[in-house]
Amino acid sequence: MSRRVLGPMTLAFGFAFLYGPILLVMLYSFNESKLVTVWAGFSTRWYAALLQNQQLLDSVRVSLTVAVTSATLATILGTLAALALAERGRFLGRSLLSAMIYAPLVLPEVILGLAFLLLFVALGVDRGFWTIVLAHATFTMCFVAVVVHARLVSFDRSLIEAAVDLGAPPWRAFLRVTLPISAPAVVAGFLLAFTLSLDDFVIASFVSGPGATTLPMRIYSQVRLGVTPEINAVSTLLLAAVGLALAGFAALGARFGEASERTG
Amino acid sequence: MSGGGMRRIAALAPTVWLVVFFLVPFLLVAKISVSTAALAQPPYTPLFDLSEGVAGALARLGELTLAAYRAILEDDLYLLSYLGSLRLAAIATALTLLIAYPFALAIARAPRNRRPALVMLAVAPFWTSFLIRVYAWILLLKEEGLINHALMALGLIGEPLHVFATDAAVVVGVVYSYLPFMVLPLYAALEQQDASLREAAADLGATPWRTFRRVTLPLSLPGVMAGSLLVFIPAMGEFVIPDLLGGSETLMIGRTLWNDFFSNRDWPAASAVAIVLLALLLPALIAYERLQLRGRER
Numbered sequence: 001m002s003r004r005v006l007g008p009m010t011l012a013f014g015f016a017f018l019y020g021p022i023l024l025v026m027l028y029s030f031n032e033s034k035l036v037t038v039w040a041g042f043s044t045r046w047y048a049a050l051l052q053n054q055q056l057l058d059s060v061r062v063s064l065t066v067a068v069t070s071a072t073l074a075t076i077l078g079t080l081a082a083l084a085l086a087e088r089g090r091f092l093g094r095s096l097l098s099a100m101i102y103a104p105l106v107l108p109e110v111i112l113g114l115a116f117l118l119l120f121v122a123l124g125v126d127r128g129f130w131t132i133v134l135a136h137a138t139f140t141m142c143f144v145a146v147v148v149h150a151r152l153v154s155f156d157r158s159l160i161e162a163a164v165d166l167g168a169p170p171w172r173a174f175l176r177v178t179l180p181i182s183a184p185a186v187v188a189g190f191l192l193a194f195t196l197s198l199d200d201f202v203i204a205s206f207v208s209g210p211g212a213t214t215l216p217m218r219i220y221s222q223v224r225l226g227v228t229p230e231i232n233a234v235s236t237l238l239l240a241a242v243g244l245a246l247a248g249f250a251a252l253g254a255r256f257g258e259a260s261e262r263t264g
Numbered sequence: 265m266s267g268g269g270m271r272r273i274a275a276l277a278p279t280v281w282l283v284v285f286f287l288v289p290f291l292l293v294a295k296i297s298v299s300t301a302a303l304a305q306p307p308y309t310p311l312f313d314l315s316e317g318v319a320g321a322l323a324r325l326g327e328l329t330l331a332a333y334r335a336i337l338e339d340d341l342y343l344l345s346y347l348g349s350l351r352l353a354a355i356a357t358a359l360t361l362l363i364a365y366p367f368a369l370a371i372a373r374a375p376r377n378r379r380p381a382l383v384m385l386a387v388a389p390f391w392t393s394f395l396i397r398v399y400a401w402i403l404l405l406k407e408e409g410l411i412n413h414a415l416m417a418l419g420l421i422g423e424p425l426h427v428f429a430t431d432a433a434v435v436v437g438v439v440y441s442y443l444p445f446m447v448l449p450l451y452a453a454l455e456q457q458d459a460s461l462r463e464a465a466a467d468l469g470a471t472p473w474r475t476f477r478r479v480t481l482p483l484s485l486p487g488v489m490a491g492s493l494l495v496f497i498p499a500m501g502e503f504v505i506p507d508l509l510g511g512s513e514t515l516m517i518g519r520t521l522w523n524d525f526f527s528n529r530d531w532p533a534a535s536a537v538a539i540v541l542l543a544l545l546l547p548a549l550i551a552y553e554r555l556q557l558r559g560r561e562r
Contacts, residue, residue: 006370007374008370010367010370011367011370011371011374011382014366014367014386015385015386017440017443018386018389018440018443019389021401021403021440022396022397024403024404024410025396025399025400028403077277077281078278080274080275080278081274081275081278081279084274084275084278093275093279094275097275097282098557099553100279100283100286100287101278101282102553102556103286103549104286106493106497106498107498107501107542107545108497108498108501108541109498109501109503110501110518110522110538111293111501111538111541111542114293114521114525114534114535114538115286115289115290115293115538116285116289118289118292118293118296118531118535119289119292122292134285138281138282138285138286141278141281141282145278192391198393199392199393199394201394201395202503202504206525219395219399220395220504223395223402223508224508227399227402227403227406232403235396235399238392238393238396239392239393239396242392242393243388243392246388246391250384
């Protein structure tokens with residue numbers, strides 16, 4: 001087979017595999033039938049049912065508050081870590097910081113969840129909203145640090161040196177050069193931290209307490225009872241929200257990209 | 265303020281934060297893994313209690329126990345769980361690599377202006393809910409699920425396939441969920457390859473297959489390594505996928521840890537399981553860390 005056909009075909013298969021299952025969940029959320037796999041016509045009744053599900057709505061509120069709070073903390077801490085790691089030269093604790101940034105990215109979530117929980121128990125903190133926020137901020141700040149760090153090391157460092165040579169004090173070079181250049185990555189880091197927090201089930205299950213049930217915890221307990229069209233509907237809304245955020249960010253990134261190409 | 269001063273301050277907050285919320289918790293896991301399980305809240309005998317003073321702390325040291333570790337060695341459940349995780353994670357990582365490699369290659373060889381959009385599309389599912397992506401496969405694989413429905417309607421099979429609630433379903437779930445982790449490093453390694461190397465090989469008479477085997481593949485090995493570790497390490501400790509897609513006989517260590525913790529409320533056992541898992545993953549973690557460092561120096 002010619003290579004001209006092979007490439008596009010591989011891409012088509014790859015994307016069909018990645019998106020097919022998600023699209024089917026979305027399609028079946030509009031199914032009239034309560035039997036999930038028998039198509040019985042178009043309906044939005046499951047979306048209406050969602051609005052009546054108070055437990056589910058509560059968990060959405062908890063998840064969103066946790067995600068905004070923890071992502072804000074994670075963005076500040078992760079950006080600071082990235083700035084420290086992007087500097088040339090060694091400093092005390094550099095390899096410690098670097099190891100602590102990269103380890104949580106790959107460590108199994110059950111280990112992280114257990115570790116966070118044991119800390120909160122040792123500190124005697126009541127588990128609930130704030131323990132989830134602290135745990136989420138800790139593991140998502142590592143993702144923010146990696147994203148921002150990648151941006152910081154990819155731009156031309158002579159820009160900062162030029163600013164300093166022209167007499168700008170370091171803090172000013174930071175505000176006028178480093179910060180604008182890293183801004184898209186900081187926004188991307190925040191969005192990543194936000195979605196990771198919104199999505200986390202395992203860690204939240206370990207560190208949560210009574211009254212703080214997140215959306216994934218609620219979805220999980222429903223999924224364990226069986227597949228329902230209502231879950232399809234929640235999933236569709238969640239996927240649509242993430243899709244919109246991603247599209248918005250891609251548009252933002254394109255504009256930033258053009259701007260930095262013009263200046264760069 | 266000097267640049268060095270700013271750097272120190274920038275490093276201080278995240279370092280302190282991660283020591284308190286990441287490093288200390290791991291010491292606690294180690295500590296509780298050698299404590300005695302107890303019917304109390306929290307359900308283990310505290311190892312040190314500052315209020316007891318030095319004498320009390322020394323007395324407590326005598327209560328150190330390796331009971332939880334002994335149980336891991338003696339109870340087949342743990343051994344089988346570790347082996348089950350190892351087997352399924354290895355199979356799934358190999359399959360993910362087989363699917364991701366041609367996919368990443370096709371993106372890397374697509375017209376330059378289309379590559380960013382294609383990469384973004386390939387990685388976007390990572391941003392959507394993990395739980396929902398796993399759930400989608402329940403919908404597809406169940407006995408009365410969509411795949412069985414479609415195959416039977418087409419007359420390809422007479423009765424439903426039993427894939428759901430088996431180890432095979434777990435492998436499918438891992439491959440599907442972690443595919444973006446594999447595609448991204450592979451793409452990064454393939455995209456930066458100099459096309460003139462392949463042209464040189466072709467000019468010297470190498471067939472496309474030979475060029476792939478002798479040029480493209482060896483040069484992409486760092487990406488293969490990074491992607492495989494990014495899939496293998498989290499897959500080893502996976503809980504959600506075996507719990508939702510696997511059968512009751514699917515033994516994976518993440519699930520065993522979860523049950524020890526939530527169902528049996530045996531915290532020392534769960535902690536010991538976590539420490540042993542960490543020790544098993546350590547070579548992989550170090551290999552991953554090395555790759556990251558080498559990538560940064562380049």
